[in-house]
Amino acid sequence: MARAGPYEVKGKLGGRKPLAKTRPEVVELARRLRRTRSGKQRSLRQISAELAARGFVAEKTGRPFEAAQVSRMLENSQAAP
Numbered sequence: 691m692a693r694a695g696p697y698e699v700k701g702k703l704g705g706r707k708p709l710a711k712t713r714p715e716v717v718e719l720a721r722r723l724r725r726t727r728s729g730k731q732r733s734l735r736q737i738s739a740e741l742a743a744r745g746f747v748a749e750k751t752g753r754p755f756e757a758a759q760v761s762r763m764l765e766n767s768q769a770a771p
Contacts, residue, residue, distance in 0.1 A: 721764060734760040
């Protein structure tokens with residue numbers, strides 16, 4: 691039996707699971723850190739630094755999240771219902 695084509699299958703086909711599934715607490719904290727109490731937005735690097743200060747780092751490397759990773763966390767968390 692042949693594998694279903696990408697247009698026949700709904701959802702993700704494979705690869706690494708998103709952080710929203712594996713570490714939802716990190717994504718939630720990043721979302722909360724995005725806005726300051728004064729209503730301004732924090733930069734992605736500031737969010738990464740704050741996550742690292744609270745002990746949330748990349749599992750594979752043990753280093754703070756890259757700005758692009760934080761961006762994807764925030765982007766993907768907005769798309770989730």
